[in-house]
Every structure is written in structure tokens, then in C-alpha cells.
Amino acid sequence: MSSLAAAVEFDRVSKAFGDRVVLQDVSFAIAPGTAFGVLGRSGTGKSVTLKHIIGLIRPDAGRVLVHGEDITELRPRALARVRRRMGFLFQEAALFDSITVGENVAFPLRRHTRLGEAAIVARARQRLADVELSDAFDAMPADLSGGMRKRVGLARAMVLDPDILLVDEPSAGLDPITSREIDGLLIGLRRAGTTLVVVTHNIPSARAIADELAVLGDGRIVARGTAADLDANPDPLVQAFMRAGTGG
Ligand SMILES: Nc1ncnc2c1ncn2[C@@H]1O[C@H](COP(=O)(O)OP(=O)(O)O)[C@@H](O)[C@H]1O
Ligand SMILES: [Mg+2]
Structure with a gap:
């Protein structure tokens, strides 16, 4: 390599x-x-x-x-x-509909890192801010427009800082x-x-x-x-x- x-x-x-x-x-x-x-x-x-x-x-x-x-x-x-x-954003954004937007973005951090709760929330909030959705942290995916869902998907895809x-x-x-x-x-x-x-x-x-x-x-x-x-x-x-x- x-x-x-x-x-x-x-x-x-x-x-x-x-x-x-x-x-x-x-x-x-x-x-x-x-x-x-x-x-x-x-x-x-x-x-x-x-x-x-x-x-x-x-x-x-x-x-x-x-x-x-x-x-x-x-x-x-x-x-x-x-x-x-790697981060991936599938065609349908594929958000988990039963958890909040913030938890959707935090999901890869919970799954793949050992960061503490405060760090996880801070990072998820930062990624949502990056896609200009700071206010959507506590919203449910169903409440968002298609474009917003796509941006949440992008925030989630980027949360582990993939290259x-x-x-x-x-x-x-x-x-x-x-x-x-x-x-x-x-x-x-x-x-x-x-x-x-x-x-x-x-x-x-x-x-x-x-x-x-x-x-x-x-x-x-x-x-x-x-x-x-x-x-x-x-x-x-x-x-x-x-x-x-x-x-x-
Ligand atoms: N897991 C799968 N099992 C069987 N056929 C599949 C599978 N995934 C894709 N295909 C078939 O492969 C072809 C290419 O699919 P795809 O890559 O999704 O096309 P697109 O260029 O529209 O993204 C299609 O004919 C699709 O039906
Ligand atoms: Mg396709």
C-alpha cells in the first residue's frame, strides 16, 4: 500500500x-x-x-x-x-424513522467509537450545523422535507470524518x-x-x-x-x- x-x-x-x-x-x-x-x-x-x-x-x-x-x-x-x-449516502437517505434526527447522526458514533455521551452529542450537533440543520436535532425524520432528509443523511455519512x-x-x-x-x-x-x-x-x-x-x-x-x-x-x-x- x-x-x-x-x-x-x-x-x-x-x-x-x-x-x-x-x-x-x-x-x-x-x-x-x-x-x-x-x-x-x-x-x-x-x-x-x-x-x-x-x-x-x-x-x-x-x-x-x-x-x-x-x-x-x-x-x-x-x-x-x-x-x-467511508461514508455513504444512499439514494433514499435511509434515515431511521423511529429515532430523532440527532440520534440518526449520532448512530455511527455510538456504533463505531467509544466516545462518551457528551462528545457524541457535540459531534452530532456539529455535523448538523455543517449542513445547516442545527435546529433539527430533536426533530423526527418524518417532519423533514426531502432536501432536509438528504442533508441529515449527509451529516450522518460524514460524522466519522470519512476520507x-x-x-x-x-x-x-x-x-x-x-x-x-x-x-x-x-x-x-x-x-x-x-x-x-x-x-x-x-x-x-x-x-x-x-x-x-x-x-x-x-x-x-x-x-x-x-x-x-x-x-x-x-x-x-x-x-x-x-x-x-x-x-x-
Ligand atoms: N442484489 C441484487 N440482486 C439482483 N439483481 C440486482 C441486485 N442489485 C442490482 N441488481 C440488478 O443490477 C442491475 C443494475 O442495478 P443498479 O446498479 O441498481 O442500477 P443503477 O445504475 O440504476 O443504479 C439492475 O438490473 C438491477 O436489477
Ligand atoms: Mg441506482
Whole structure:
């Protein structure tokens, strides 16, 4: 594991569910501290890709490396150690509805650290303040708007100060203004040195956040590069993506 290791690397990863081939020989590497955007039509394996990075799904062939360490063969305890350095925000924010917003954010601290009660509450409050939801500590998730829930999800994903943050469609279901607020938070994290992997359908968002983009299609990376590279890519699928979604 050299210090030059990619934050995340796929080395010829293949994955099928039954006879449905989702990823076929996919390779890419994400430099530490950069933001990587993943584009692709529904069902092309974007979420499956994120789930490989946190080891929720294991590849049929190939390797997934995190900071140079192959995680595909790790036992649960070792995998938990790697995962602790990652934050993830799933598409549906996936908050626990029966506990308060503050307890949602505190949850990873209770689970993965031995911090005392006062430190846990202080840290959870700080993360809520970071997403401008200081007042929501005692609220229940059901009382929040979609954008607020997303921000709580982000606060929870960041509460352990992960160096890699995985985000699945952060702007799905949000209005353009809220969506830009989420983008702003992600850009701030990236500036602070967090490696981001962001799945998105929102091209303006992808342009704003990502240093590099990859377009998934037919189990492969159809194109990869900066937004400017993809703008200049003649592939019709790439063009369809880059010219779409000027609204958000
Ligand atoms: N755990 C699973 N079991 C079976 N099929 C799955 C599983 N997860 C994803 N798939 C299938 O893999 C394909 C890619 O899914 P996904 O990565 O969720 O797509 P998307 O690009 O929309 O995020 C879909 O056909 C989906 O039905
Ligand atoms: Mg998905």
C-alpha cells in the first residue's frame, strides 16, 4: 500500500446477477482527494458499483481496492475497519424513522467509537450545523422535507470524518435550489480533501462537483474524462448525457 495508491480502484471487475451481466471487466482508479462522477441510464450498475466499494457486493471476478488494499477477500472484521473510513449516502437517505434526527447522526458514533455521551452529542450537533440543520436535532425524520432528509443523511455519512464519501443520486427528487445546496456541501467536502464518488443524473451537478466523469453502459465504461473531454466525445450516448439535464 503505497501513499500513491488510488483512493478507490476497480481492477477488471465483473459482476452478474443470474444471467444479467451488470459489470464486465470494469477498471478505473480515483485519485485521493478528487471527485469522481458516475453517469449512466437506470439499471446500468451505478449503485452496484458503489456497493462494491463498500463491500456490500463482491465481484465475481476482478479486484476492488480501497487505498491500495484489496477488499474483495476481506473477512467481516477487516472489512468493517475499511468501511469505517467511508461514508455513504444512499439514494433514499435511509434515515431511521423511529429515532430523532440527532440520534440518526449520532448512530455511527455510538456504533463505531467509544466516545462518551457528551462528545457524541457535540459531534452530532456539529455535523448538523455543517449542513445547516442545527435546529433539527430533536426533530423526527418524518417532519423533514426531502432536501432536509438528504442533508441529515449527509451529516450522518460524514460524522466519522470519512476520507471517502459515496453518494447515490443526491439530487434525485429535489428541487433545483435544494439540489444546488447539496452540490455546495459536496464541493466543500471535496475542497476539504474528501474523495467523492457521486452517482448522478444531474449533469449540471456533475459538472460542478466532479473532477472526472465516467459513463456506464452495457456493463462497461463507455467514456471517461473531464466534463470537457466528454463534451468533445462523439459517442451518441455520451452526447445524449452531456446535452441533457440543463435544468437542474
Ligand atoms: N442484489 C441484487 N440482486 C439482483 N439483481 C440486482 C441486485 N442489485 C442490482 N441488481 C440488478 O443490477 C442491475 C443494475 O442495478 P443498479 O446498479 O441498481 O442500477 P443503477 O445504475 O440504476 O443504479 C439492475 O438490473 C438491477 O436489477
Ligand atoms: Mg441506482
